[in-house]
Amino acid sequence: MRLISKTTLLYLLLAFIVFSLGGVISLEQFKKAVSQETDYELMGAYFRTKEEVKKGNVDAIVTSKYLEIMPLESNFQYDTTQAFTLRDTNIYLKRTEQVETFRKLIGFVSHGDQHYRVEIIDIFFEDADLKSVVNNITMRLFLFLTIGLIIGSILISKFIFRPFEQILQAIEGFRLSSDEPFKMPPTNTREFQQLNRFLERMTTKARMDYVALKEFSENASHEIQTPIAIAKGKLELLQESSDLQENQLRLIQSAQHSLTKLSKLGQALSLITKIENQEFISANPINLSQIVAHSTQNFSELATLKNIAVEKKIQENVQIKIDPTLADILISNLLKNAVQHNIEGGRIQVQLTSNQLVVENTGKELNQEPEKLFERFQKNQQSSKTLGLGLAIVKKICDLNHMQIHYHYKDRIHSMKVNF
Amino acid sequence: MKILIVEDEKELQDNIVSYLANGEFVCETANNFQEAQDKLYGFQYDVVVLDIMLPDGNGLHILQLLKEEAPETGILIISAKNALDDRLKGLDMGADDYLTKPFHLSELNARLKAIFRRRKLQGQTSLQFEEIDIDTNKREVQVAENPVVLTLKEYELLLFFITNKKRVLTKQAIAEHLWGDHVDYLDSFDFVYQHIKNLRKKIMSAGGNNYIHTIYGLGYKFGTNG
8 A cells, every 4th residue: 555545544534533523522512502592592481481471461472382381279389599490301203203302491480379380492403403413514524624635645645755756766776786876866855865865875885885795706706716727727737748657647636626626616605695695686587497498408318327217397488587597507406416316216307387396306315404405515425526505506596586495305205396 | 720828827828838739729828918919919810818807907808809800810718707797798799618717728628629610610610530520510420431320428529539639638527528517526427438438339330440548547538549
């Protein structure tokens, strides 16, 4: 939900509560004022009647259902200081077919010794009328306020919040790796200016860190790989000499191996650094089916030589957003793993659907906890064959691209599931 | 074949020169951007081996210069950066190939010869070694005029051997040449052995001699005598 819709709705909710309360309070106030007014009117009518009766014009008083005057027994006594009382009374009205509350005055008047009882009922306001008037006013005000708020919120989002929307757009378009300056909309709102300044500082800093780390990892890679290249070259020149014994050649071979391992280690670590530095952010979807098919093809030869059967079920044209190099590394590492930890005469099954990649292979049970599988330098056997970084890289790639990877083992089948 | 090696690391330069000087190469070297520029203005080279990380300038500028001034020269980039954008940029700008440090000198040798074959010997696409004939265009092999059907990997292996004849090739170098970075474990050496066994069998059954000599503890050597 948009910010402006949220605030507008909240305002409306508040307004609704305020107006409801206001309506109730107004109704009470109105009632009070009206009933006071009614009381005065009733009292006025009573006093006029009293004057008339005093003068002896009882018969001249027009009685109706609102005013009744009844003669009383001559021995009736009443307190002349409290000659009338006011009270509420419920009367059934034929017109509205409802019982309604009216104000009623009961008083006593006298002409000489003849006393009369007077009952006057107000004819001015009915309770229901009052309610509907207050309701009507409140509803109309609320309607006007609602319209006003909606128009207001549209204007606010169009003019006042405009820079905010633009800032959001700029943030969404921000790429660490691009050189494009981070364009902020000009604004004279103080809070937005603050936000702009802060974002400008942060993005500049982030870009500087990104470039610094990128350069560092490239330079580090250069500084490590160059001496390895020199040493490997020297060994290669040495092995060309014609007068070497077999055991000397073995020494060269062994040195070559260690150097190759060191070099691969450097490459793998620098790859991890690059993934962590988000140097492989891709906005374009690629055809994963092709990459999986191609990789499986590449590895099937290695698998055949190890007597491993490769089955593949690849759904056509599976598109996901990932850097193509990383996709290739991800799949290669999973397949490499499946070949490497397989058994003679084993099996590999590769399955790709629109939201899942599953690589299953036969193999011996792990002798370590599966949770550690994706950590760096965790190897099943402390063998010198592998670096122990393949699955760590796989995990990094999955994390970067918001994919989940799960491992499980059952019936001598290792299964790696990548969900995207 | 005349080549210029542009590499600031003296030791690496020496390695390349010593290795290539054994074969049919004439090597010259340049230690920095300036020297490379001077030599390229002064002389003609068949292939330039170019390190793109030079102390006094980006090697990609030399690439640009070469494309403008001597488009017929082949270019092989070597870099330790392994940065993807540099690799793509280099190939986009017209480099023929790209090698990441550390590389096997035998691999460099094979790649240089492949560039030379593509660029300089346009008309001539056949490679010969004794009774073995390879048509690199059609990817066809004949041994003593009998056609031999090789798998892609066997073909690549034979080509690698012939371009590196009389040199010691380790199983590691062969494995990396055939499968690239995908194989970095010892298992792959058995695969190399399998392929070599098959290749040897196919050549010999077509009436060829055995030119693949095993060097115990190290690898293989291709030639008329071990």
